[in-house]
Amino acid sequence: MNLSEVDWDFEAAGTWPLPVKIATVVIICAAVVFASYSYITTDQLAELEQLTAKEKTLKTAFEIKQKKAVNLQDYREQLAQIEDSLGEMIKQMPTKAEVANLLVDISQTGLASGLEFKLFKPSGEIRKDFYSELPIHIEVLGNYEELGLFISGLASLPRIVTVHNVVILPNKGKKLTMRAVVKTYNEGVQSSKKPAKKRRKRR
Numbered sequence: 001m002n003l004s005e006v007d008w009d010f011e012a013a014g015t016w017p018l019p020v021k022i023a024t025v026v027i028i029c030a031a032v033v034f035a036s037y038s039y040i041t042t043d044q045l046a047e048l049e050q051l052t053a054k055e056k057t058l059k060t061a062f063e064i065k066q067k068k069a070v071n072l073q074d075y076r077e078q079l080a081q082i083e084d085s086l087g088e089m090i091k092q093m094p095t096k097a098e099v100a101n102l103l104v105d106i107s108q109t110g111l112a113s114g115l116e117f118k119l120f121k122p123s124g125e126i127r128k129d130f131y132s133e134l135p136i137h138i139e140v141l142g143n144y145e146e147l148g149l150f151i152s153g154l155a156s157l158p159r160i161v162t163v164h165n166v167v168i169l170p171n172k173g174k175k176l177t178m179r180a181v182v183k184t185y186n187e188g189v190q191s192s193k194k195p196a197k198k199r200r201k202r203r
Contacts, residue, residue, distance in 0.1 A: 099134060102159055102184055106136065109157070113149035115142040118177070135164075136182045143174045160185055 068075070103122060110117060119139035126133040140150065147168070154161045166180045 098159070099184070099186065102157070102161075103136070105157055105159075106154065106161065106182060106184075109153040110138075110140055110150050113142065113153055114146040115140040115150055117141075119179075131185050131187055134184045134186065136184075137179075138182055139177065139179045141171060141175055141177055144176060147176060147178055154182065 107117065107120060117138065117140055119137060121137040123135045123137060126135065140147070142150070151163060154163060162183050164181045164183060166178065169177045169179075171177045
């Protein structure tokens with residue numbers, strides 16, 4: 001078969017030899033498949049990749065939630081323990097009526113330890129979320145053992161007392177000067193009052 005003798009005009013395609021007709025059909029089919037892939041399959045593959053990534057994200061989120069669900073009882077028990085501990089700590093906070101007595105207890109603990117007070121200055125109440133801090137600035141003079149007895153005595157008081165910003169400086173002989181902020185706490189009461197609504201004026 002001499003291809004130079006074939007009339008390549010599509011209007012004369014019916015006269016083409018059978019092998020040429022087959023080859024032409026194959027080429028046209030290949031072009032259609034390629035076009036379909038380019039305009040349809042490519043978009044579908046991109047969408048598939050997005051869905052695959054979303055599936056991984058959802059699967060990870062599901063696994064995290066599943067672990068939380070499995071450990072839910074443990075979390076509840078931990079929460080109950082925390083609430084119990086918080087309740088015990090709140091019980092150890094002095095009421096406002098007990099604060100004056102606690103200040104005396106702190107001072108007496110220092111004197112009983114053999115310390116000499118140079119400063120004992122309670123500051124104003126500092127409100128927090130559900131409690132209030134009552135800081136007391138102190139400066140005491142004594143030896144190492146007496147300071148240790150004082151700190152130990154504060155820890156053994158029936159109410160919560162903590163010591164902060166401790167600075168210890170040498171003094172005459174074996175004496176030491178300790179400056180610190182002693183804090184105690186009481187339970188803060190959130191105000192339940194709501195702002196009054198404005199009354200509409202009657203015409």
